[in-house]
Amino acid sequence: MDGGGRLARSLRSLRPQSDLKAAAIGAVILLRKRLGLNRAPAKPSLEREQPHRLIALLERYLPHRAGVAATVLMLLGSAGFGIVKGGHAAELTSAMSDTRNAIANSAGFRITAVAINGRKQLTQDEVLAIGGVNGRSSLLFLDAAAVRDKLKANPWISEATVLKLYPGQLQIDIVERSAFALWQQDGRLSVISDDGAVLEPYVSRRFISLPLVVGKGAEAHAWEFLALLARYPQVRSATKAAIFVGERRWNLRLKDGLDIRLPETDVGNSLAALSRLDKEDRLFSRDIVAVDMRLPDRLTVQLSEDAAKAREELFKDKKLKKKAGDA
Template structure:
């Protein structure tokens, strides 16, 4: 310390650099000593540097602030390791993004107006939340492609277009899927679109009037079959559910519990025959539990237990009685 109470130059220069140089010099000296121990009989040559010379070279070529740089790198590495190990990467990324957006907003790139076209089921707030747009977002740093990808990942949205109009207008055009039917699989009921996409679990009563399809694969075949069924309103009006059997053919469960087993092929002809039988013979009003139409050349009707018992009693009464003396 000099007379003014300040550290002199030689004292101030001591620090990380001096520590690093000292460690390097010690390492060179130790290496030199070990090499000489292993080769005690080797005679020095003119091109071999003496220890003092090697130490001078280390001091000469060591960067001026290598110690400071090494310390900074060590601290940064430790901080990064702590962030990753502690699970704070997402928080740090969010904070950095918010800071960047705040700067852009203060510079005049705040999203002042949003126009959303094509929505029917989803609200404006739902569309923005799905796209990841919030009150902190700035138009300057908004990634339109990322917003579009997030929107299209939602099952309700079939397609989306995102446009930015500087300095502060955002336009989102979406094509929504429509709720087409209810699909039951493994005891769970979901709302599906006409292309079979699952839109959401069935929780809202606003979807109660949708047709019900049941079974594996029914969601992807429902559009074609329900369009065919719509051509026979007399059958459709009494149908409670359409059941896809073995991923190859359909059964109908009527509202009164009657099962109609349709064939795998020529389904339209079978539905037309059902309409005719109900119109002419009141088929759906009879005391039966099942109608089997799987065989093309015949129709099999299964009576209820009560109807079968009554039919059996009827035939017993009609059976001719034996006369006296007849064997």
């Protein structure tokens, strides 16, 4: 009992209430300032009574330890803001993931066997790394859909299926794209698949035997043109590169440097004519630098510089002989 005959509150119960009261007074004052209510009121006594009434209501209806709970929430919020602001959110998420995986592994859900079907170019370790599966992963918390999406995002993999076989087996079935051709664009050389997808930069000599296509848009049209070219092995075997010109027609660069300028349409007949001319007249072995087949009714041949000079000398000799004969 205190001097006035009232029960004295313990210090433990008084401190949250006093914290709550101070917070409420500050909130009311701030709210009034925001709302523009800090002007001189008509009844000054009413302004002094309003905060006290609000505090009395808060003390009556809020839990006894609401001040402590609010303080804890503020501390947690500050810690979370600091983690995000400091760029440590990914580290925290990774640590939490490792912790739950460790618990699941200790409970018997460790991945003890992995079967990967359909791989040809990629190794097993590469497939697991692409899917985000490592030695800390547990089968219980492995997100099969997320692993599948990561696998399909890799250009080498066109399709993937991921199965979890409890308690500790993981099965991955993939369909790989095949290396189809080399594509040169802006000085960069890449390995592409038959659907035009860029698989990887050309760094490995195991792809050196692939056909070469050059130019913007060539990767998207390579399969159709190279399939047509394959019908004429006489021309195909002599070709070094197929060059896509203006994103609408092809030129052939032969291994000896001869350029074949193909038309935009009716390419099959032009290739057939080339094959026939080489078989019958050994066109590719002649001293020429270019064959222009863009006009439908004629074939134009450009001689090499030496051949052009020799042809010019030949005509001069013929003219001199003719003049001598006339004399």
